[in-house]
Amino acid sequence: MSRLVAVSNRVAPVEEGKTQAGGLAVAIQEALKRRGGIWFGWSGQTVDTPPDAPSLAQSGRITFATLGLTQRDLEEYYNGYANSTLWPLFHYRLDLAQFSGRTYSGYQRVNSLFASRLAPLLQPDDIVWVHDYHLIPFAEQLRSMGLGQRMGFFLHTPWPAAEILVALPAHEALVRALCAYDLVGFQTGSDLLSFANYIRFEAQGEVEDLGPGQGCRIRAFGRTMVARAFPISIDTDVLAGIATQAADTVQMRRLKESLVGRALIIGVDRLDYSKGLPQRFESFQALLDAYPANQGQVSFMQVAPPSRTDVAEYQAIRRELEALAGHINGQFAEFDWVPIRYLNKSFSRKALAGFYRHARIGLVTPLRDGMNLVAKEYVACQDPEDPGVLVLSRFAGAAKELDAALVVNPYDVRAVAENMQRGLTMPLQERRERYEAMMKVLRENDITHWRETYVDTLSQVGGTA
Template structure:
């Protein structure tokens, strides 16, 4: 049986008991993929050390072995904080004004991918299937090919792939396009993402369409398809059903009394539209003064990437927005916005989603957004809440029954909040039922199985000899 090798920027290593130290979307997805395979999970350890070893640390956990490498301060600064999160991330999310390209950061990005490839190549076996995840590792297949690795290599891009006119503003755009073409299978979240990347390869690298999503690029065949990522539906539903026993959930519901709850859960990131959403809530209260004191908006936003200047500025902006709205509207016995930066475990979030009459998921741009799916799955069948969802989130294509909004228009979002709060129970059930049925069919296991089946079945028509560029470095 073929072994599965998964590569990602970070690795969630389970404790000896088998319990994972992380419950993020990627960690859950990888766990599902390994239910059908023995394998290896490779990536950055999360540690920054002065003199990192070139040899990966190996950790055995039965069916799955974990291999991690440390980064030097320079590597972390240039590869992770620099090019990945100050150049690629904003461009992929259509935020051209926030993109900060640096030649030294790009060199560091390439260098770390080369370090990863050299460490990983020593661990690859002839029959391995390799599945690489996300924008940190776009050049990894090219580096592996240069080291003589001829195994099937797939790539999944968890964030949006922008239109060519946006992506091509990156000075390194053509290099990255050539690098991604060395994957045998490229998975994206939505069909528009597939169109954007395919069109860019055709226009910039003169790729030849072969049909069925396949392209010939510089003599190599690659296939591009959409694989919308799902969630662990059964696990999340169970967590929601049992959440009443959780102290945080009980105390929150007791504090609400008869008030209705709006909820937003997002990592602190400018792509999530948190300050814009708060302004929409402010607009809602301005237009519906009778709802003051009767509705509470809970925004849970753990901080992230605090070493990146743009994120520190965003944190200040959100805090100022919260203060201004609460100061203007709040009463001694009512605070309109409850803003929390603490990260909560899945059982708590599931219970809070279940208690919320309205789920606000309004990113300015998102590859998928699993919070939208979690909110739907957490609801009760006889009295579900209403999802207000950005039409610029990938999830909107699988959840068209939600109230779809333009997150740039705070008046439209405010009106959607009102519509959701006043929606009759019959209509709420009518909207919720097809969404939860779809999420149940298209869960995380469905996603992983489809991608890996495609990767196992896919072979290039004519594979060029491995490129020697990376090996010569």
């Protein structure tokens, strides 16, 4: 069996016996344990000069290979091009995208640095699996060194429509780099279609349909590769078990006591402008306005840990949400009830599982999201005998699979409010039927199925080594 080499912006060694919040880290580790191999990427540390070779640490059959980055590289590659250009562009926020030749050069430079440091560690029959928008040029850099191993890429974010992508000054170079992989995985069929349309109409390439669920073969820029949708998922049964255990924790007892029998609506998101949090707060306000019987009877808890706190756009969204929460609470609060509990902090996976299980509504309403695993986690954590209701944005990749949710347009705050009310008053039998339909999907396509399907597909395509 060929060795697997996983490449990601950050390397997250997983300690045996400890529950991790990040399912992707666990999925990569399990794939590496199964095949043996390397996990390569940034160490999370800044250094004065890039090291000549990565630091290596061994754990069983896995070698963790990490590099530090200079502050300049971090600013230009990570904070700059990856997160100030590609992230907003891929989430359809052209108004926030910054186009800079300096950060683009830094993005290419760091991808070249990573490739040059990984290349000496590669064996001829290795399979290389690269993750996310930070590393799109990675395979092209390895190919330029004459390496022909099988190389796959998986994009965790959305892939934008061609009309959005062409606003990027280097769009052709970016797609040409993507075509250096043998297999490119997207979250949904819609993302795949957007990519295929770019190939057809912008790159003047060829797109061959390979059949239902098998994606397409792409011929463009002198390369032939396969593109396919692989919707990422969660460790469904493990998470369901954690939620059952969490029901009796101290945190859950405190939450239940504080609610005093009130219904709970929950949202859990990284603090990011793509998550639709201002619209979500306004939708909850519309719920209280349109259905005043909920006043004093329903609480909305939004967990939103801060991220990228040094970026102006993220500082702005935090200020906006604080003002909205204050305004709504000021309008509706009573001496014994606060409508919005807005928490800028993280919680353990077990605590969140308990919160999900107790919430009558899971409110997942991003303006654009590659998948959104919170939607899947909320469903997996429900009590099968008395499940809650998922209210889910149509612009989350998860909506393609979880069509038994109440699917909404997050820009239509009144419609979101009406669906929250529908969920709060939904009969038990309907809630059970919707829950069972979604759990069937989550059990058939869990994180193990996602990982094995992708790696098995990559093992069968491309490669010239």
